[in-house]
Amino acid sequence: MSRRRILLLIWKEFLELSRDRLLLPVIIVMPLLQLFMFGYVVSSDVRDIPTAVIDHDLTPASRQVVDAFANSGYFRIVARGQDESGMKALMDASRAQVVLIVPPGFGDLMLSRLPAPVEVVVDGSESKTSQVAQGYAQSILAAESSRLLPPPPGAVTPPKVPKLDVRVRVLFNPGLRSVDSLVPGLIAFILLLSVTLLTSQAVVKERERGTLEQMFVTPITRAEFLVGKMLPYGIIATVQVAVVFTVGTLWFGVPFRGSLAVVAVGALLFLLAGIGQGLIISTLSRNRYQAQVASMFIIIPSFLLSGFVFPLESMPRPVYLITYLIPLRYFLVVLRSSFMKGTGFGPLAPQLFAMAAFSAVIFGAALLRFRKKLAD
Amino acid sequence: MNRILAIAGKELLHIVRDPRTLIAVLAMPILQLFLFSYALSFDVKNIPTAVLDQDLTQASRQFVDAFSESNYFTVTQRLSALSQADGVFDRGEDRAVVIVRKGFAERVAAGETGEAAVLIDGSEPNAAQLGQAYATGLSRAFAGRVTAQALLAQGIDPKQQGGIVAHVRVWYNPEGRSAFYLIPGLIVVLIMTVTVQQTANTLVREKENGTAEQLLVSPIRSIELMVGKLAPWVGLAAIDVVGITLIGLYLFGVPFRGDVALYALASLLFITGCLGFGLIVSARAESTEVANLLAAILSILPGFLLSDFIFPIRNMPVVIQFVTYLFPARYFMAINRTLFLKGPGLSVLWPQFAGLAVYAAVALLVASILYRRRVG
Numbered sequence: 001m002s003r004r005r006i007l008l009l010i011w012k013e014f015l016e017l018s019r020d021r022l023l024l025p026v027i028i029v030m031p032l033l034q035l036f037m038f039g040y041v042v043s044s045d046v047r048d049i050p051t052a053v054i055d056h057d058l059t060p061a062s063r064q065v066v067d068a069f070a071n072s073g074y075f076r077i078v079a080r081g082q083d084e085s086g087m088k089a090l091m092d093a094s095r096a097q098v099v100l101i102v103p104p105g106f107g108d109l110m111l112s113r114l115p116a117p118v119e120v121v122v123d124g125s126e127s128k129t130s131q132v133a134q135g136y137a138q139s140i141l142a143a144e145s146s147r148l149l150p151p152p153p154g155a156v157t158p159p160k161v162p163k164l165d166v167r168v169r170v171l172f173n174p175g176l177r178s179v180d181s182l183v184p185g186l187i188a189f190i191l192l193l194s195v196t197l198l199t200s201q202a203v204v205k206e207r208e209r210g211t212l213e214q215m216f217v218t219p220i221t222r223a224e225f226l227v228g229k230m231l232p233y234g235i236i237a238t239v240q241v242a243v244v245f246t247v248g249t250l251w252f253g254v255p256f257r258g259s260l261a262v263v264a265v266g267a268l269l270f271l272l273a274g275i276g277q278g279l280i281i282s283t284l285s286r287n288r289y290q291a292q293v294a295s296m297f298i299i300i301p302s303f304l305l306s307g308f309v310f311p312l313e314s315m316p317r318p319v320y321l322i323t324y325l326i327p328l329r330y331f332l333v334v335l336r337s338s339f340m341k342g343t344g345f346g347p348l349a350p351q352l353f354a355m356a357a358f359s360a361v362i363f364g365a366a367l368l369r370f371r372k373k374l375a376d
Numbered sequence: 377m378n379r380i381l382a383i384a385g386k387e388l389l390h391i392v393r394d395p396r397t398l399i400a401v402l403a404m405p406i407l408q409l410f411l412f413s414y415a416l417s418f419d420v421k422n423i424p425t426a427v428l429d430q431d432l433t434q435a436s437r438q439f440v441d442a443f444s445e446s447n448y449f450t451v452t453q454r455l456s457a458l459s460q461a462d463g464v465f466d467r468g469e470d471r472a473v474v475i476v477r478k479g480f481a482e483r484v485a486a487g488e489t490g491e492a493a494v495l496i497d498g499s500e501p502n503a504a505q506l507g508q509a510y511a512t513g514l515s516r517a518f519a520g521r522v523t524a525q526a527l528l529a530q531g532i533d534p535k536q537q538g539g540i541v542a543h544v545r546v547w548y549n550p551e552g553r554s555a556f557y558l559i560p561g562l563i564v565v566l567i568m569t570v571t572v573q574q575t576a577n578t579l580v581r582e583k584e585n586g587t588a589e590q591l592l593v594s595p596i597r598s599i600e601l602m603v604g605k606l607a608p609w610v611g612l613a614a615i616d617v618v619g620i621t622l623i624g625l626y627l628f629g630v631p632f633r634g635d636v637a638l639y640a641l642a643s644l645l646f647i648t649g650c651l652g653f654g655l656i657v658s659a660r661a662e663s664t665e666v667a668n669l670l671a672a673i674l675s676i677l678p679g680f681l682l683s684d685f686i687f688p689i690r691n692m693p694v695v696i697q698f699v700t701y702l703f704p705a706r707y708f709m710a711i712n713r714t715l716f717l718k719g720p721g722l723s724v725l726w727p728q729f730a731g732l733a734v735y736a737a738v739a740l741l742v743a744s745i746l747y748r749r750r751v752g
Contacts, residue, residue: 017665019662019663020661020662020663020665020666021662022660022661022662022663022666022670023663023665023666023669026666026669026670027669030669030670030673033673034673034677037677037678037681037682037696037699038677038681040692040693040696041681041682041687041692041696042681042687045691046688046691047691048690048691050690065540091547091718092714092718092719092720092724093720093724094710094713094714094718094724109538110538110539110540112538113538113539114538115538115539115541116538116539116540116541117540117541117542117543118540118541118542118543119543119544119545120542120543120544120545121544121545121546121547122544122545122546122547123546123547123548124546124547124548124549124550124552124556124717125548125549125556125557125560125713125714125717125718126557126684126688126713127554127557127686128686128687128688129688130546130549130552134544134546135509137542137544138542138544141540141542142540142542144540145539145540146539148540149538149539162483162484162485162486162487162488162489162490162522162523162526164484164489164490164491164492164515164518164519164522165489165490165491165492166491166492166493166494166511166512166515166519167492167493167494168493168494168496168508168511168512168515169493169494169495169496170495170496170497170498170504170508171465171495171496171497171498172465172497172498172499173498173499173501173504174498177501178501178502180501181499181500181501193669193672193673193676194669197665197668197669197672198665198669201664201665201668205664286394286396287394288577288664289394289397289577289581290394290396290397290400292573292577292664292668293397293400293401293404293573294400295668295672296404296569296570296573296672297400297404299672299676300408300569300676301408301411303676304412304415304416305415307500309502309680309686310415310416310417311420311500311502311503313420313421313422313423313424313471313503314417314420314421314422315415315416315417316414316415319411319414319415333468336499336500337466337468337499339499340498340499341465341466341499343466347463347466347467347468
C-alpha cells in the first residue's frame, strides 16, 4: 500500500465533495440542528394537560379536589360544566384530554367517612399524555383523600399498624434528565446516518459514471482504493461526533464521567461497522437511488430497534434476537455507560467485541463482493 | 396538461425500468409497519432485576414476589452482598436491584416500619421513569395489604375507612393497546420518510445527467415540471397507504371510526405535501449526496419528533412549536388519530385539512420557484 496514492485518493474524494457548496454546511449544521431539536423536544415534560371539570357536588370538599388538580401544574382546566355529553364533544375534538367528574354527594360521603367515588376520564389516543395523566390523577386523589378525611370519631389512640419504608432511588441520573442519555444516543445515530448514507453512495457513484474502470487501469490497488474511498467519510464522521460532543456537554450540560479512550475505541469500531454496511450496500446496488433506498432500510430499523427510543426488554423474543445484529445497539451501551457511569474497558468488553466481530464479517463480505463484482 | 402528462410518463418510465427500486419503495413501508407494530411498545416490561434479600423470611420473600410476579420486573439473579450491586449496573446485566433489609419481617410483625429499597439504573431515563413508578406502585400496594392485614387482626375492617375512590377510565383505547397508539402515528412517519426520499433525488438527477438543460430549452414551465415529476409517485405512495392501513386494521385490529373518504383525501394531500417537500430539497441540492442526507434528516427526525407522535407538541418550547408547522406531519397525525380512534369529521378537523392543502400548494410553488431561479 502506498501512502501517497491513498492520500491522493482522499484528496480527490474531498475535492469532489467540496464541489457541492451545500455539503459542508449540511454536514456540520445538520448534527447541531438535530441535537437542539432533540434536546429541547425530548426534555419537555408533559404538563398542562387540557382538562374539563364536571363538579356535580359543589361543596368545599369537591372544590378542594378540583383545585388540587388545577394547582398541580399537570392539569390545566379548560372547561367547566354540568353536562357530560358536552364533555364527550370536547374529548372528540381533542380540546380536552382529561375529564374530572365529581358525583353529587361527594362532600357528604367524605364527611361521614364512607368511600366517595371520583371519576377521571383520560383520552387514550396518545400514549405519553394518557400514561402521565393516569398516574398523576391517581396520586393527586390519594393525597387529597388523606387530607380531606376527618379524624375517626371517638378514637383515642389510632390503631397501631406496620408501615413500609421503601426507598426507590434512581442511580446515575437521579433527576431523570432525558437529555443526558439523549446526547450519547444522538452521537451514535448521527454517526450511523451520515456514514451509511455517504459511503453507500461512494462506490456506486464511480460505477454509474464509469470512472471505476478508469481507476483500475491506474496503479492503485483495490485495498488502496477502498481505504482512500472510505477514510474521508471516517474523517467527516469524526468531525461530526466532536461537534455534537462539545455542544452537548457545554450547552446542555451533559456530564461525561468516562474515559475518552473507551469512547474513541467504541467509535472506531462502530465507524468500521457503519462503513462496512455502507460499502456492502454500495457494491450490491446498481444505481445511487437503490443505494439510498437500501440505506434507509438499514437506518430506520437501527433507529427503532437499538434501544435508542424504545426499550429493548419490552420487545418480543424474535425481534429481541434480531437486535443483536444491530451494531448501534452495542455502541449505545458503550456511549451511555461512558457518559453516565464512567465505565471502563473491562465491563464493556462484550459490546466492543461484538462490534469488532460485526465489522470483520461485514468488511470481509464487502471485500469479497467487491472483488467478484470487478471480475464480472 | 399535455406537457405534464409527458413528464409524468417519462418519470413513470424511469420508475418502471428499475424494478428493484420499485419493489423496495412499495414493500419497505409495509414491511416496516409490520415489524414495528409487532416489536415496539411504549410500556416497559421485564426490567431485568437483581435481588438482595438480607432478611430471608416469609415476609421478605412475599415482598420480592410482588416484584417478580408483576410483568414489569423479571428477577435474573440473587446477590449476597450490597457491594455486588455496583458491578451489576456497570456490566449492564440488570437495570434494577431490589433490596430487603435485615429485620424486615420482625419489624413488620411488631407494627413498626419495615425497610426495603429499590435501585434503578437511570441511564435510560424513559425506562427508569416507568420503572420508578412501577416500583413505587408495587411497594405501595404491598404496604396496603400489610396494613389491611394488621387492621383486620385488630378487629377493624379496613374497607370501612372511607376516602376517595378513584375510578380512572380510558376512552378510545381502554385496554391501552400499543398498536392503537403506534399505527396511526407510524403511518405518518413511514409515508413521510419514503415519499420525501423519492422526489428528493429526481431533480438532482436531471442536473447530474445533464438533462436539466434540455428541460430548460423545452417549452415546459417549471410548475408543470413539478406536477409531472410528482404525479407517478403519488400513485405509488397511495398504494403504500392502502397496504399499511389494511395491515393495521386487519392484522393488528386497530379500529377505524371515522369517514374513509376523508382519510383518502387527507392521505392524498399529505403525500402531495411530502413529495413537494422532497422537490424543494431536490431543487436546492447540487448533488445526490446532499439530497439524500437532507431528505433523511428532514424526514426521519421531524416525522418522529415534530409530529406529536411520541412527544406532545403542546409541551415543547414555543419556538419549536412554530417549527412543527413547517412539516406536514403534525396535521396528518391529528387527522389520523381522530379518524382511527375518535370518529368526528370535518367539523373538528377542518383546520388540519386546510393546513395540509395549503402546505401541498405552497411546497409545489416554492419548489418550482427555487428550481427556476437555480437553473435560470
